[in-house]
Amino acid sequence: MDLQTWTWILVGITFTLYIGIAIWSRAGSTKEFYVAGGGVSPLANGLATAADWMSAASFISMAGIISFNGYDGSVYLMGWTGGYVLLALLLAPYLRKFGKFTVPDFIGDRYYSNVARTVAVFCALIVSFTYVAGQMRGVGLVFSRFLEVDINTGVVIGMIIVLFYAVLGGMKGITYTQVAQYCVLIFAFMVPAIFISVQMTGNPIPQIGFGGQDANGVYLLDKLDGLHRDLGFAEYTSGSKSKLDVFFITAALMVGTAGLPHVIVRFFTVKKVSDARKSAGWALLFIMILYTTAPAIAVFSRTNMIETVNNQEYKNMPDWFTTWEETGLLSFNDKNNDGKIQYLADTSKNELIVDKDIMVLANPEIAGLPNWVIALVAAGALAAALSTAAGLLLVISASVSHDLIKKMIKPDISEKGELVAARLSAVVAVCVAGYFGINPPDFVAATVALAFGLAAASFFPAIILGIFTKKMNKEGAISGMVVGIVVMLFYMLKFKFDWFGGGTKEDWWFGISPEGFGTVAMIINFTVSIIISKFTPEPPKEVQEIVANIRIPSGAGNATH
Amino acid sequence: MKISDQNSYWKTNLKYLAILLTIWFVVSYGFGIILVDELNAIRMGGFKLGFWFAQQGSIYVFTILIFVYIRLMNKLDKKYNLDS
Numbered sequence: 209m210d211l212q213t214w215t216w217i218l219v220g221i222t223f224t225l226y227i228g229i230a231i232w233s234r235a236g237s238t239k240e241f242y243v244a245g246g247g248v249s250p251l252a253n254g255l256a257t258a259a260d261w262m263s264a265a266s267f268i269s270m271a272g273i274i275s276f277n278g279y280d281g282s283v284y285l286m287g288w289t290g291g292y293v294l295l296a297l298l299l300a301p302y303l304r305k306f307g308k309f310t311v312p313d314f315i316g317d318r319y320y321s322n323v324a325r326t327v328a329v330f331c332a333l334i335v336s337f338t339y340v341a342g343q344m345r346g347v348g349l350v351f352s353r354f355l356e357v358d359i360n361t362g363v364v365i366g367m368i369i370v371l372f373y374a375v376l377g378g379m380k381g382i383t384y385t386q387v388a389q390y391c392v393l394i395f396a397f398m399v400p401a402i403f404i405s406v407q408m409t410g411n412p413i414p415q416i417g418f419g420g421q422d423a424n425g426v427y428l429l430d431k432l433d434g435l436h437r438d439l440g441f442a443e444y445t446s447g448s449k450s451k452l453d454v455f456f457i458t459a460a461l462m463v464g465t466a467g468l469p470h471v472i473v474r475f476f477t478v479k480k481v482s483d484a485r486k487s488a489g490w491a492l493l494f495i496m497i498l499y500t501t502a503p504a505i506a507v508f509s510r511t512n513m514i515e516t517v518n519n520q521e522y523k524n525m526p527d528w529f530t531t532w533e534e535t536g537l538l539s540f541n542d543k544n545n546d547g548k549i550q551y552l553a554d555t556s557k558n559e560l561i562v563d564k565d566i567m568v569l570a571n572p573e574i575a576g577l578p579n580w581v582i583a584l585v586a587a588g589a590l591a592a593a594l595s596t597a598a599g600l601l602l603v604i605s606a607s608v609s610h611d612l613i614k615k616m617i618k619p620d621i622s623e624k625g626e627l628v629a630a631r632l633s634a635v636v637a638v639c640v641a642g643y644f645g646i647n648p649p650d651f652v653a654a655t656v657a658l659a660f661g662l663a664a665a666s667f668f669p670a671i672i673l674g675i676f677t678k679k680m681n682k683e684g685a686i687s688g689m690v691v692g693i694v695v696m697l698f699y700m701l702k703f704k705f706d707w708f709g710g711g712t713k714e715d716w717w718f719g720i721s722p723e724g725f726g727t728v729a730m731i732i733n734f735t736v737s738i739i740i741s742k743f744t745p746e747p748p749k750e751v752q753e754i755v756a757n758i759r760i761p762s763g764a765g766n767a768t769h
Numbered sequence: 770m771k772i773s774d775q776n777s778y779w780k781t782n783l784k785y786l787a788i789l790l791t792i793w794f795v796v797s798y799g800f801g802i803i804l805v806d807e808l809n810a811i812r813m814g815g816f817k818l819g820f821w822f823a824q825q826g827s828i829y830v831f832t833i834l835i836f837v838y839i840r841l842m843n844k845l846d847k848k849y850n851l852d853s
Contacts (some may be wrong), residue, residue: 259773274824279820279823279824280807281824282801282820282823283822285824285828286827286828289827289831289832290797292831292835293789293793293834293835297789297835297838298786301842410789415825419814419816419821420815427815429815430815431818445809446809451803453847458797458802459798459803476773481853482839482842482843485842487836489832489835492832493832494830496832500828500829503824503825533778600809758776759778760775760853761852762770762846763848
């Protein structure tokens with residue numbers, strides 16, 4: 209059977225599955241809509257969290273980024289997993305004990321202030337919208353390449369599916385579709401990895417295989433280091449970023465991960481505090497499977513790609529080469545007119561430009577795997593993008609219907625009214641996300657780092673201080689969040705978008721890139737909060753009692769308004 | 770729950786956090802970033818050790834750390850009868 213038929217079949221089956229689950233798990237109350245009724249098992253929540261977390265970026269782009277950057281790509285591997293240790297140890301158990309629906313709920317109540325709540329809503333909306341735009345682009349990319357439909361049609365199909373199960377099922381529908389989506393995406397990620405690992409090293413476990421030897425007894429990583437040296441690239445296992453910057457980027461991604469509202473909110477869906485800890489453990493275990501495989505895929509695909517194309521005749525290139533050329537993600541320009549492809553670090557002589565996003569998608573084709581495996585990768589990429597998009601849309605709709613409407617604008621709204629508002633805001637959010645998917649703004653790639661930086665600069669310190677110090681007051685927390693966000697936005701706008709006079713690498717403060725600046729902004733937030741809180745009245749007795757109470761796990765009760 | 774119990778429960782929790790987060794820091798920032806060049810001199814099969822910690826080892830340790838914390842806290846909750 210040809211690739212396109214296989215893709216239609218697999219995508220069709222998985223989409224039918226998601227819709228079936230949505231119909232079965234409709235939400236009937238706001239509690240079901242926001243936190244899936246609060247009775248999700250830790251195992252199911254771990255699976256759902258893993259799918260929620262692993263986005264189009266993790267599935268499609270990450271292995272590609274690593275394969276182009278080698279050691280420097282480690283920042284994503286450590287950053288996007290290490291944050292779960294912070295979540296499990298410092299945030300999830302206490303936020304679950306607190307027992308509300310959203311992150312702004314915690315900030316607003318702990319800091320007894322609607323100003324704090326508004327600041328938190330604002331941050332949650334920015335973080336989630338920047339993130340969701342990237343997911344919709346991922347959906348469009350997969351559709352256009354594998355089903356050869358127009359990118360826009362692809363985005364619209366994706367929108368309709370998400371709309372259906374997110375609006376109908378709320379958190380309950382999302383949770384159980386995410387469980388299914390995790391299974392689809394991990395299967396789709398692992399099958400080609402195992403195939404290629406066997407092909408290249410004879411070892412079926414990719415995590416071990418990429419430290420193994422090829423048919424000639426040469427270690428794969430040594431071979432790749434050698435290829436890189438020959439072509440003029442930095443050695444694969446050493447990288448080229450400064451140590452300080454690697455440190456700060458890793459920290460910003462870790463702390464940002466722990467501060468992302470769509471991840472935190474997943475821990476509100478379990479019954480008790482110990483279940484929140486357990487779900488974090490399960491989640492990281494399921495994430496670990498993909499994250500330890502990605503660097504192996506990076507090495508396999510990099511080696512394969514260089515060996516397949518470099519110094520080979522252009523007219524002898526396999527079919528996949530031309531198909532990807534048509535999408536514009538791969539381009540060849542025969543500068544020296546010798547009919548061969550020269551792939552080199554030197555940009556004046558290099559003749560091949562490869563978009564990093566195609567490494568995972570093209571990998572099975574480069575390795576010559578059967579069509580059903582290639583189609584599976586398409587279904588997996590869609591599962592990764594849709595599951596994350598749905599989680600983000602829920603945060604957006606809860607921020608509007610719960611934090612803004614119910615808590616501030618119209619507190620006397622009925623349960624039914626709030627549910628209607630939640631569904632309507634989900635519809636609006638899907639349309640906005642779809643718009644960004646169809647007209648991808650140039651800043652999508654740049655703003656993913658902004659999302660992590662903002663979460664690190666705003667939520668993380670406010671939540672940590674709210675749990676671990678009884679004396680942190682609203683004045684301290686609000687000024688910390690505001691200063692943190694403003695500094696972060698300023699740095700990003702200056703160095704990513706050339707505002708405020710712009711600047712180049714040489715002008716970075718202490719040599720720290722905008723991606724790593726979230727760590728600096730976080731430290732500034734902590735410092736400002738602590739200093740201001742020393743000079744302003746301490747929080748009321750009731751609030752200090754809340755803090756004492758969330759530290760004790762028993763009697764978590766149900767999530768309430 | 771008595772105030773003194775609350776305090777000693779919280780102190781033990783903070784002690785666990787300090788120990789586990791130290792390990793968390795050492796395997797990632799320590800072995801994977803700060804000491805990576807020194808560790809790369811050591812080889813483990815086809816892997817340079819520093820590179821392995823940055824792309825594999827730290828992630829395994831993170832996962833183990835969470836499960837250790839789950840165990841420790843479940844025991845602690847039991848000791849203070851908080852596991853209802």
